[in-house]
């Protein structure tokens with residue numbers, strides 16, 4: 001992955017196997033402008049192509065993961081502009097990334113910020129994290145998957161309440177409802193540290209199995225139970241064609257650590 005400099009995001013490698021992408025528009029609380037999303041998609045695609053990287057961490061600042069789509073950019077747009085130009089449709093490109101993306105959320109994750117976190121594979125929250133879909137207060141509704149992904153994650157009644165009242169929800173609620181995998185300990189930078197540690201663990205596994213695991217869990221959100229179970233079984237069977245399956249099971253039997261060749 002190149003060390004290219006971007007205007008709206010920062011890229012670093014806290015470990016050779018992990019890419020850390022930090023949203024960096026502090027004056028606008030990381031509002032998600034079109035240029036920011038173009039950069040984010042480019043950086044994610046590069047990380048996906050880099051064989052040395054096993055997982056990506058996406059974060060913002062202590063105050064804001066992202067306070068939503070850029071309202072100032074949107075406010076004068078007309079229906080014909082947003083429809084013709086497929087406004088923000090490229091946001092969903094990140095759901096095609098093969099490698100796991102962990103969102104490390106501190107502070108505000110509102111509107112498109114909440115939707116961005118929901119497009120990641122795992123969300124870790126700092127105790128300061130505040131989620132919400134406040135679009136109703138702007139005369140619109142969520143447009144980046146909030147109504148759908150939240151409904152899948154937390155059910156109709158809660159999603160309806162959040163989308164129709166625009167009220168925020170806390171890290172504790174997010175954990176109780178299963179929006180986030182867990183709340184990390186207090187302290188500046190703690191959520192990023194724990195996300196990097198998790199990314200390193202994932203990156204230490206065989207990449208073929210990790211990609212298969214991500215694809216198969218995500219299928220649970222698209223398929224019926226019967227189709228999903230059949231898909232899982234086929235992918236599971238397919239992994240018996242990999243060297244990593246032979247290595248992993250032989251290593252267990254021989255009481256040694258496996259050496260993955262990612263093939």
Ligand code: CO8
Nearest residue numbers: 027028029031067068069070071072088110111112143144
């Ligand atoms: N867009 C643009 N600028 C923003 C945004 C935003 N979403 N959020 C904050 N800012 C700017 C403020 O305008 C302010 O700028 P300035 O200093 O120039 O006035 C600066 O960031 C700091 O913000 P505040 O002074 O408001 O900071 P506070 O600590 O007082 O408040 C809040 C923090 C509560 C987060 C407040 O900023 C806020 O309510 N922000 C807007 C939250 C919101 O409504 N988000 C939803 C946006 S709509 C959306 O996301 C639709 C998604 C559609 C996706 C479609 C995909 C296909």
